[in-house]
Amino acid sequence: MNAALQITASFKKLHNLGFSYQDLNDGNFFINPESGDVLICDNDNVAPDRQNLGIQGKPKYMAPEVVHATNLPDTYSDRFSLAVILFLLFCKSHPLDGLKDNNRIDPAKNAMNLYCLNPIFIFDPVDKSNRPNPYIHKNALLFWSIYPKHIQDVFIKAFAKEHIQCDGNGREDRVIEKTWLKELTRLHSELAICPFCGEETFFDTQTERAKCINCGKPFDRPAILRLKSGDIILEPERKIYLYQVDDSVDIESESLDEDVGVVIRNKNNPKIWGLRNTGKKTWVKHTPQGKEETIENGKVIPIARGLKISFGSTEGEII
Ligand SMILES: [Zn+2]
16 A cells, blocks of 8 residues: 555656656566555656657556557556556556456467557456456456445546557546545555454445455444545554645645654553644644634544544544
């Protein structure tokens, strides 16, 4: 998750500066499996947008219109490649490798068909002809189902037929980094610890009960902080970030780690949790009875449903 956020934020920065990466592939990234920290290397391929360095990228990561030589690599083709990288990170399988893959017969023709002339997303909701092969693409089938609908929807949009055509039509409408960052940070805030197996699971906060993705047991929705920008599940060590409580802050490399709050356990009674203000702004706590209290940096609000918190420019409610 961390890796996905960092890669996407890096590309946002690169594109904002007017550059494109051009040769985006999994050999350019070193991902620390523990922390998810990403090191992007092989920067020889970074060029001002629309100036090609003679590098076309690896076929599996190249946008169909670049494989087809309709367009040179640029910001739009980078967005296709980014979606491929994110899908690989999330589903550990290639988004276009499905039943249409018949590599054994004619590898060159097969690659041209899959990644250029007739690319079909393996989970395309309309065209189901390239679904994962249950004997080969087991990861795709296993992982896809664990993600909440809002994440599946953004992948479906990223790989929609009208956005991945080899004649380049529709490429301007590909999913932009800002959208990915919004959905990925939302996903990060939806992680919950399963009370049965202790593993992390995604919890759709619009529902009151969900099944653990690991052990399959259902459990009740934990307390959440409902903000205009989305819901945050309040579990120990979960952070509230500045971009979640301040509309004027964009989600980007610099702001990804800028927290304004963290959920802590009470030292004397670990069953009691609280939300500590770690930011610069003073919060105001509002109780259902109408009482108000200011919460400066370092002070803690007990996690109790019904409390409202003013963060300055926005307000949230614990429910
Ligand atoms: Zn579980």
